[in-house]
Amino acid sequence: MSETYEEKAARLDAADGLAAYRAKFALDEETVYLDGNSLGALPAHVPARMAEVITREWGELRIRSWDESGWWTAPERIGDRIAPIVGAAAGQIVVGDSTSVNVFKAVVAGARLAGEGRDEILVDATTFPTDGYIAESAARLTGHRVVPVDPEDIAGAAGSRTALALVNHVDYRTGRLRDLPGTTAALHAAGALAVWDLCHSAGALPVGLDAHGVDLAVGCTYKYLNGGPGSPAYLYVAERHQAAFDSPLPGWNSHADPFAMTPGYRAAEGALRGRVGTPDILSMLALESALDVWDGVRIEDVRAKSLALTDFFLECVRAYVPGGRVTPVTPEAHAERGSQVALACPDAPAVMAELIGRGVVGDLRRPDVLRFGFTPLYVGFADAERAARILAEVLEKPAG
Amino acid sequence: MSETYEEKAARLDAADGLAAYRAKFALDEETVYLDGNSLGALPAHVPARMAEVITREWGELRIRSWDESGWWTAPERIGDRIAPIVGAAAGQIVVGDSTSVNVFKAVVAGARLAGEGRDEILVDATTFPTDGYIAESAARLTGHRVVPVDPEDIAGAAGSRTALALVNHVDYRTGRLRDLPGTTAALHAAGALAVWDLCHSAGALPVGLDAHGVDLAVGCTYKYLNGGPGSPAYLYVAERHQAAFDSPLPGWNSHADPFAMTPGYRAAEGALRGRVGTPDILSMLALESALDVWDGVRIEDVRAKSLALTDFFLECVRAYVPGGRVTPVTPEAHAERGSQVALACPDAPAVMAELIGRGVVGDLRRPDVLRFGFTPLYVGFADAERAARILAEVLEKPAG
Numbered sequence: 005m006s007e008t009y010e011e012k013a014a015r016l017d018a019a020d021g022l023a024a025y026r027a028k029f030a031l032d033e034e035t036v037y038l039d040g041n042s043l044g045a046l047p048a049h050v051p052a053r054m055a056e057v058i059t060r061e062w063g064e065l066r067i068r069s070w071d072e073s074g075w076w077t078a079p080e081r082i083g084d085r086i087a088p089i090v091g092a093a094a095g096q097i098v099v100g101d102s103t104s105v106n107v108f109k110a111v112v113a114g115a116r117l118a119g120e121g122r123d124e125i126l127v128d129a130t131t132f133p134t135d136g137y138i139a140e141s142a143a144r145l146t147g148h149r150v151v152p153v154d155p156e157d158i159a160g161a162a163g164s165r166t167a168l169a170l171v172n173h174v175d176y177r178t179g180r181l182r183d184l185p186g187t188t189a190a191l192h193a194a195g196a197l198a199v200w201d202l203c204h205s206a207g208a209l210p211v212g213l214d215a216h217g218v219d220l221a222v223g224c225t226y227k228y229l230n231g232g233p234g235s236p237a238y239l240y241v242a243e244r245h246q247a248a249f250d251s252p253l254p255g256w257n258s259h260a261d262p263f264a265m266t267p268g269y270r271a272a273e274g275a276l277r278g279r280v281g282t283p284d285i286l287s288m289l290a291l292e293s294a295l296d297v298w299d300g301v302r303i304e305d306v307r308a309k310s311l312a313l314t315d316f317f318l319e320c321v322r323a324y325v326p327g328g329r330v331t332p333v334t335p336e337a338h339a340e341r342g343s344q345v346a347l348a349c350p351d352a353p354a355v356m357a358e359l360i361g362r363g364v365v366g367d368l369r370r371p372d373v374l375r376f377g378f379t380p381l382y383v384g385f386a387d388a389e390r391a392a393r394i395l396a397e398v399l400e401k402p403a404g
Numbered sequence: 405m406s407e408t409y410e411e412k413a414a415r416l417d418a419a420d421g422l423a424a425y426r427a428k429f430a431l432d433e434e435t436v437y438l439d440g441n442s443l444g445a446l447p448a449h450v451p452a453r454m455a456e457v458i459t460r461e462w463g464e465l466r467i468r469s470w471d472e473s474g475w476w477t478a479p480e481r482i483g484d485r486i487a488p489i490v491g492a493a494a495g496q497i498v499v500g501d502s503t504s505v506n507v508f509k510a511v512v513a514g515a516r517l518a519g520e521g522r523d524e525i526l527v528d529a530t531t532f533p534t535d536g537y538i539a540e541s542a543a544r545l546t547g548h549r550v551v552p553v554d555p556e557d558i559a560g561a562a563g564s565r566t567a568l569a570l571v572n573h574v575d576y577r578t579g580r581l582r583d584l585p586g587t588t589a590a591l592h593a594a595g596a597l598a599v600w601d602l603c604h605s606a607g608a609l610p611v612g613l614d615a616h617g618v619d620l621a622v623g624c625t626y627k628y629l630n631g632g633p634g635s636p637a638y639l640y641v642a643e644r645h646q647a648a649f650d651s652p653l654p655g656w657n658s659h660a661d662p663f664a665m666t667p668g669y670r671a672a673e674g675a676l677r678g679r680v681g682t683p684d685i686l687s688m689l690a691l692e693s694a695l696d697v698w699d700g701v702r703i704e705d706v707r708a709k710s711l712a713l714t715d716f717f718l719e720c721v722r723a724y725v726p727g728g729r730v731t732p733v734t735p736e737a738h739a740e741r742g743s744q745v746a747l748a749c750p751d752a753p754a755v756m757a758e759l760i761g762r763g764v765v766g767d768l769r770r771p772d773v774l775r776f777g778f779t780p781l782y783v784g785f786a787d788a789e790r791a792a793r794i795l796a797e798v799l800e801k802p803a804g
């Protein structure tokens with residue numbers, strides 16, 4: 005007598021070493037939240053912390069909080085909190101600005117680091133579009149030329165004219181995980197730099213920035229890091245590049261002595277050279293507080309659970325969903341899979357609307373992709389089974 | 405029998421039509437807060453609104469809030485709230501990013517708007533330093549050259565090679581108000597664009613962006629607009645320039661159809677062409693909530709009270725403070741005065757530390773400037789008298 009998928013889910017949840025983390029988040033039992041790869045759930049302790057930030061630090065201490073509440077040093081302090089999650093030693097990450105702005109810093113500064121004679125910027129042609137738009141602008145301003153390339157072909161495309169490649173670690177649409185170590189090594193072999201966008205991998209799987217010799221990286225913090233809507237992004241500058249890192253946005257916060265307020269710019273040492281203007285403290289401290297849920301979490305355990313969750317969800321989808329109604333576009337191979345499952349479905353918009361109406365919250369990528377994000381700190385196997393079961397119910401209705 | 409300064413303060417406070425606005429802010433009676441030109445005080449209703457944003461909009465609605473809670477349209481909606489305060493019609497301001505990042509957008513896009521053959525960017529040599537640093541970077545990237553100039557000399561300096569001038573409306577250090585209408589007209593007469601930094605004037609005095617034909621402007625929102633620490637800045641693009649506005653930071657939020665996620669960039673219409681990446685919602689909605697205190701406020705009344713406050717503070721300083729201990733660097737003439745009083749003082753660092761210890765919170769600009777900001781919505785005449793009196797007590801001690 006083989007077990008049902010519901011029984012299997014219960015067994016897997018019972019054995020899940022991360023199951024207790026779910027209680028750290030504000031979640032309701034009516035909803036299966038599979039959109040944490042777009043906006044992470046609220047860590048339950050954040051509202052109290054933010055009330056303190058707003059009422060006490062802003063409301064009572066006011067200007068004194070820049071020193072006394074540690075506001076001024078938040079960008080590098082929070083960067084050091086993110087660092088272990090992405091495999092970076094301290095002192096290489098600063099938090100601030102949006103991902104788009106950090107892509108701009110990374111591409112311009114990366115092109116400058118690469119030096120004269122390297123006039124090509126390879127850009128992941130499948131990337132989240134803002135990376136391509138911003139890279140094009142950076143190239144136009146620095147006299148480079150953008151060459152769109154499939155990430156699988158970067159090793160062959162990189163050559164003596166390549167300054168850098170900008171690649172997404174996990175494709176936002178398909179959920180495909182790219183070969184960060186191999187691609188980085190191939191770029192280095194060609195004398196080029198590797199710039200990685202970690203939006204869809206940081207907090208979902210081991211990145212190993214230092215171990216694999218990544219040069220520059222950017223990422224957002226509102227997906228798997230649960231920093232809140234539009235929480236600040238971050239920039240990683242490998243220590244060996246920091247002394248020559250030449251930012252196109254040398255705001256006063258990146259000055260060696262910002263309060264001297266001298267007319268001449270002199271860059272600070274270290275990662276805080278990537279700072280620009282005054283940091284948005286409310287968003288930043290919400291992120292800092294949200295990162296507390298990572299205390300004691302090993303990213304390897306997150307990855308193991310993520311793969312088990314997406315495996316199990318795909319298994320349930322195959323078992324439950326009428327044949328031919330959806331086609332997985334997320335790779336089967338673990339080495340090529342991020343932490344989401346994308347299913348192509350001809351009537352995806354209507355299906356996702358119905359799913360959300362029934363409490364299964366994924367999202368849509370036009371025209372025909374259903375996206376389901378699996379955030380191992382708060383999604384369980386019963387959630388995966390329930391999502392697949394409700395998806396099957398929705399798909400059993402005639403398409404239209 | 406002439407009245408004392410305390411009596412005069414009481415009389416002026418009693419006649420102050422804006423006096424009731426003080427109750428809208430979280431302030432304590434022990435402190436005279438004269439640093440609202442650096443970080444505005446907390447509007448008292450903001451904590452409850454932010455608790456709702458965090459707990460309900462993020463915590464319960466999660467991803468649905470991008471539509472249902474109006475997150476996605478916040479940058480232009482809040483821009484339209486700021487517009488009347490700076491004399492702009494709707495549809496010309498977007499909120500987002502830091503002031504430094506907005507200076508970069510304005511200078512690069514302004515240089516492009518100015519067209520070929522105009523290779524000089526005039527920069528206010530007395531400006532807040534980040535403007536100069538960023539303008540230098542923008543000029544380097546666009547093949548322009550920065551010419552530092554005293555704002556009083558811009559009419560003479562602008563010529564056929566001038567693309568634009570970047571000028572602070574109120575000098576952050578001295579509190580000197582620049583001639584925005586005259587300078588803008590002189591730049592236009594030379595065929596150049598006027599780019600104004602409103603950090604120290606927006607919310608303190610009428611700006612009249614539309615009336616005076618300003619081309620581009622930027623400003624922060626955490627000073628006189630009370631948006632909170634590091635709250636997002638804004639960018640004004642005059643309607644006549646929007647169709648040709650060519651942003652150096654064309655992030656996906658400025659795309660005509662962002663959720664099409666197409667590889668090719670196509671700029672949105674209107675002010676939202678100045679958007680870049682995902683807006684930092686927590687900081688942005690705190691700002692939106694904070695702007696509620698402006699309902700029913702006429703900026704002309706704010707200006708009248710501001711001048712009366714700074715006049716009265718200077719009068720009390722002259723009466724109370726031992727001769728020669730401080731030298732006002734803020735102009736006497738109303739037409740040249742912003743909403744702060746700056747006093748040069750040889751031992752300014754020690755004096756400001758002592759003032760803060762005694763509950764009079766101004767700030768220091770190295771090496772020797774004591775800054776006192778007067779925010780008419782919550783500072784009264786009794787505050788001004790008390791600050792001058794305590795300053796005199798501190799200065800009566802031997803310098804050193």
